[in-house]
Amino acid sequence: MKAGRIVGIIQAAVRIGPLGVLRRITYRAFCRVHKLDLADATHAQTGITEYDGVAHSASGGVDLAEAYIALGLQGKISSVLDIGSGKGGALIAFHRLGIPRLHGVELSKTIISTCESNLRKLGIVADVKQMHAVQIASFAPFDLIYTFNTMPRHHLRNLLHSIRKGRSGL
Numbered sequence: 001m002k003a004g005r006i007v008g009i010i011q012a013a014v015r016i017g018p019l020g021v022l023r024r025i026t027y028r029a030f031c032r033v034h035k036l037d038l039a040d041a042t043h044a045q046t047g048i049t050e051y052d053g054v055a056h057s058a059s060g061g062v063d064l065a066e067a068y069i070a071l072g073l074q075g076k077i078s079s080v081l082d083i084g085s086g087k088g089g090a091l092i093a094f095h096r097l098g099i100p101r102l103h104g105v106e107l108s109k110t111i112i113s114t115c116e117s118n119l120r121k122l123g124i125v126a127d128v129k130q131m132h133a134v135q136i137a138s139f140a141p142f143d144l145i146y147t148f149n150t151m152p153r154h155h156l157r158n159l160l161h162s163i164r165k166g167r168s169g170l
């Protein structure tokens, strides 16, 4: 059996085994202790239309950390842009992974104020701007661009096109 496959099997065992469960319980406790609000929010609560974007649900936590490590990104990223940064779930995970420069764009003012409150509770500094994702002027300053189920297909297509254009222009 190849070494890569063995590592994959061990990683999967850790993820679904007692250690993975313990990590997830610990993360849930961390959110509770710090009184973080990472709850889902409907379109009525975010105030944005279905045409412009999806409702809020948080990513981050142990799942994002595991994916980041599995992709071999640890130690290689100094800045991240979370497109549709929501209540900060992913930004918190990126902070815990050691990324020093955290940026986000988020359309909903209500959600941004919850994000600010969450980050304040943890002493995390992030630059979160209130804007529509399609208005982002440049992707060049960021080592990593992240988005989690933020927008419908028509906006996502344009966004990917802009990112590709930005990349090829580097």
Ligand SMILES: C[S@@+](CC[C@H](N)C(=O)[O-])C[C@H]1O[C@@H](n2cnc3c(N)ncnc32)[C@H](O)[C@@H]1O
Binding pocket: 046, 048, 052, 053, 054, 055, 056, 057, 058, 059, 060, 082, 083, 084, 085, 086, 087, 088, 089, 090, 091, 105, 106, 107, 108, 111, 131, 132, 133, 134, 147, 148, 149, 150, 151, 155
């Ligand atoms: C599924 S949540 C993800 C939140 C965060 N990225 C995370 O992983 O925890 C998607 C977020 O994108 C925001 N959003 C939706 N459409 C957007 C748009 N067109 N521009 C910027 N933000 C948008 C929503 O308000 C919501 O907070």
